[in-house]
Amino acid sequence: MSFPADTIKRLFEQPLTPQQYVAITTGTVATGLAILAMLYPDKAVFDNDDRVFARRKGYPILGNLPHILQNVEHIHDFMLLNFETFGTTLSGSAFGMPKAIETADPANVEYFLKTNFENYQKPPRMYNAMDDLFGHGIFNADGEIWKYQRKTAAHIFNVKNFRDLFTDVFVEKFGYMKTHQLNNAVETGLPLDFQGLMFKYTLEAFVKLGFGEDLGALRSEAKLPFAESFDEAQVRTSRRLMLPFWKAREAFSRIFKPWETPMSYHIKIVNDYATSIVQKRRAEVEAGVEKHDLLTRFLGTLDENGQPLNEKQLRDIILNFIIAGRDTTAQALSWGMYAIMGHPEVEKKLLEEIMENITDDVENNPAKFYEAVKNMKYIHATFYEILRLYPPVPANSKYARGDDVWPDGTIIRKGDHVNWSPYSQGRLESIWGPDAKEFKPERWIVNGELKRESQGVWPVFHAGPRVCLGQNLATLESIVVLSLMLKNYQFKLVPGQTITYLVSITMPMKNGMQVYVEKR
Numbered sequence: 001m002s003f004p005a006d007t008i009k010r011l012f013e014q015p016l017t018p019q020q021y022v023a024i025t026t027g028t029v030a031t032g033l034a035i036l037a038m039l040y041p042d043k044a045v046f047d048n049d050d051r052v053f054a055r056r057k058g059y060p061i062l063g064n065l066p067h068i069l070q071n072v073e074h075i076h077d078f079m080l081l082n083f084e085t086f087g088t089t090l091s092g093s094a095f096g097m098p099k100a101i102e103t104a105d106p107a108n109v110e111y112f113l114k115t116n117f118e119n120y121q122k123p124p125r126m127y128n129a130m131d132d133l134f135g136h137g138i139f140n141a142d143g144e145i146w147k148y149q150r151k152t153a154a155h156i157f158n159v160k161n162f163r164d165l166f167t168d169v170f171v172e173k174f175g176y177m178k179t180h181q182l183n184n185a186v187e188t189g190l191p192l193d194f195q196g197l198m199f200k201y202t203l204e205a206f207v208k209l210g211f212g213e214d215l216g217a218l219r220s221e222a223k224l225p226f227a228e229s230f231d232e233a234q235v236r237t238s239r240r241l242m243l244p245f246w247k248a249r250e251a252f253s254r255i256f257k258p259w260e261t262p263m264s265y266h267i268k269i270v271n272d273y274a275t276s277i278v279q280k281r282r283a284e285v286e287a288g289v290e291k292h293d294l295l296t297r298f299l300g301t302l303d304e305n306g307q308p309l310n311e312k313q314l315r316d317i318i319l320n321f322i323i324a325g326r327d328t329t330a331q332a333l334s335w336g337m338y339a340i341m342g343h344p345e346v347e348k349k350l351l352e353e354i355m356e357n358i359t360d361d362v363e364n365n366p367a368k369f370y371e372a373v374k375n376m377k378y379i380h381a382t383f384y385e386i387l388r389l390y391p392p393v394p395a396n397s398k399y400a401r402g403d404d405v406w407p408d409g410t411i412i413r414k415g416d417h418v419n420w421s422p423y424s425q426g427r428l429e430s431i432w433g434p435d436a437k438e439f440k441p442e443r444w445i446v447n448g449e450l451k452r453e454s455q456g457v458w459p460v461f462h463a464g465p466r467v468c469l470g471q472n473l474a475t476l477e478s479i480v481v482l483s484l485m486l487k488n489y490q491f492k493l494v495p496g497q498t499i500t501y502l503v504s505i506t507m508p509m510k511n512g513m514q515v516y517v518e519k520r
């Protein structure tokens with residue numbers, strides 16, 4: 001049977017009813033989706049990459065996006081599971097996200113962070129998502145903008161400062177914490193939030209040695225509004241990085257969830273704080289007050305264009321250094337105490353070493369303290385082991401400027417995103433052996449000597465030209481604090497808590513950690 005041409009013409013000329021319009025549109029979209037689902041049955045639509053990667057099977061059109069959404073609250077363990085199940089170099093594709101190659105292979109990590117450093121930069125997507133909080137500070141910069149900041153800051157981390165200034169600040173600020181929060185917890189018998197206290201301590205200590213200011217974080221009962229907003233802005237920044245379409249999602253939230261405080265509110269609070277520090281220092285410099293801290297150095301520095309730094313550049317520097325100096329070390333101390341409380345045999349060995357080296361005389365003399373720390377192998381081993389299992393920067397990302405081939409043969413193309421996971425690397429049996437998930441500081445001591453792993457095997461402080469500038473500072477601070485705490489107090493975990501991580505730029509405990517404190 002065939003329709004005469006004038007019948008077909010009449011059918012098309014008739015206006016469609018709304019029902020017909022909906023039916024035709026739905027039919028067209030459904031057919032389109034069905035065709036795309038056939039073409040992309042287990043990966044993201046338009047992912048036409050012809051390279052073969054080990055990977056978790058995705059969903060039609062959406063690829064791995066549903067897996068990511070399902071596991072967003074424990075993404076680091078999900079990544080670990082993927083590496084354990086499918087191999088140490090993988091790639092998935094997720095709708096709305098750029099092509100990413102994920103690796104936990106130490107040789108690859110060392111290669112792209114160190115050997116072929118020039119070929120890898122921070123991902124443009126990351127600059128964008130992190131811009132509100134980090135601006136063009138050291139963590140969110142490459143090239144000349146990164147170089148002048150690294151060069152300027154490096155001057156601060158010299159032996160003289162470690163011996164004469166840093167240890168002094170760490171011991172002094174511990175003294176305050178001891179006579180206030182810790183002794184108070186002993187006397188009242190009430191639990192305290194250990195992580196909350198560590199965040200206050202490291203903030204107070206870093207602001208003092210970095211910017212020459214006594215912030216009063218330890219004096220304040222409540223969390224400072226600056227710290228509150230700084231933490232929230234970091235969590236939101238990490239969501240921007242992990243999930244697609246962040247600009248649309250945030251615009252949607254502003255309209256449909258008007259009760260939520262917007263990112264701009266938190267950014268204003270942190271900006272006001274950073275700007276107030278800069279203004280105060282400028283006034284001091286004008287009044288002829290001499291200081292030699294990090295901020296003073298940056299006030300005398302020229303940027304990549306040979307210009308003195310403006311308020312925005314200085315604000316970026318302050319906030320980047322606070323995250324570097326506060327969050328990472330507070331988390332290392334919190335996860336560290338958690339691990340020590342769960343391993344009395346480690347605590348006993350630590351105490352023996354502390355009692356032998358940190359006598360009362362040493363405890364009250366920062367220069368001697370600095371020297372004594374150098375002999376304490378077991379506490380160093382414990383610190384490395386803490387970072388292996390609980391790396392404060394648990395995952396990270398780069399972007400390939402050009403084609404490349406990795407040591408394991410993986411083909412990299414210009415524009416690929418490269419993700420690596422110190423969290424997974426620290427827990428893989430293929431790297432650390434069958435006891436990989438156990439807390440064993442002894443693995444860092446071989447024939448009585450402290451052993452360091454290569455930066456590829458243990459990238460907790462990054463690797464190559466961008467290796468963490470503060471690693472010795474963080475190690476000294478952590479060892480001073482752990483020594484003084486364990487020498488003076490015994491900590492007991494309040495039962496019934498869930499201790500887990502919060503997914504953020506770094507790896508804080510999600511609900512803090514309540515402990516009882518007793519005098520030793």
Ligand code: HEM
Pocket residue numbers: 138139150153321324325326328329332387391392393396459460461462465466467468469470471473474
């Ligand atoms: C346990 C404590 C710490 C850990 C685990 C840690 C880890 C890291 C990591 C993984 C990076 C690379 C970040 C990236 O570019 O993606 C980094 C960079 C950096 N860290 Fe640390 N850090 C710690 C403590 C500190 C401290 C106390 C400071 C003191 C200011 C500091 C200063 C820096 C700086 C300035 C950089 C940027 C280096 C560059 O890009 O050239 N860090 N750190």
